Amino acid sequence: MNDEQTLVRQILQGDLRAYQMLVERYQRLVLHMVSRIVRQPADVEDVCQEVFIKVYKHLREYQFEAKLSTWIASIAYRTAINYAKKMNRLPAHGDLNQVSETREPSGNSSPEDILVNKDWKSFLYAQIEQLPVHYRTILTLYHLEELSYEEIGQITSLPAGTVKNYLFRARKLLKEALQRHQKREHWL
Structure with a gap:
């Protein structure tokens, strides 16, 4: 047993x-x-x-x-x-066009760089929170809980292929938000 x-x-x-x-x-x-x-x-x-x-x-x-x-x-x-x-609090979709004011972290460890890195992480977490609920959930289960596609499918009652697709879409939305943010930061 x-x-x-x-x-x-x-x-x-x-x-x-x-x-x-x-x-x-x-x-x-x-x-x-x-x-x-x-x-x-x-x-x-x-x-x-x-x-x-x-x-x-x-x-x-x-x-x-x-x-x-x-x-x-x-x-x-x-x-x-x-x-x-x-409670009517289930958002269908987030708006990834709303980007907070943060900067990309650098490899240095000065106090300023630590603050910038903290801001960057805050930006990333804010973007994750704006994702549709299924995308947020699947990102959490896959990356934080390290569950397989099949296990996530069992939890969410979604086929493994749909889980893969949602994970791909979530990553793509995050990547696009990060690229927009980096491009905007480059011009500041």
Whole structure:
């Protein structure tokens, strides 16, 4: 019996410490999923709690067909999407033409360069936040959680080909925004 099966079995037998371990192990994943869809910090916390309540309530239904992390992430994804729809806060598309004033980071480590690098990262994060929700989610799952196309497909109920396509489009939109920003910075 593997670690996930043991953990699930212990939780189903009423071991609250095992459930606490599950929450601690997967809270980062759930937070990443939910925060890419739900925008208000107080709402993110509420939705994350709701996710773990659903995980606990439906744990008997988990069949070990996918990794536990994939199963939990799919619950987080669906819960966040449903919450955002219910609150009418699900943006369909972002506007990548709105570019903040930042500069490209350089390889030096002077205080000025550190500040510029911080601004550059802020710019990149701002551009990611402006992406459509599916693109943001897939970027997060692929690059931060390091999940495969198939795992992301299981979480989002999208075919692996669509996941690849969305990831390609998201990267392309980010690249275009960065190029526009660099071109504008060059002229300043």
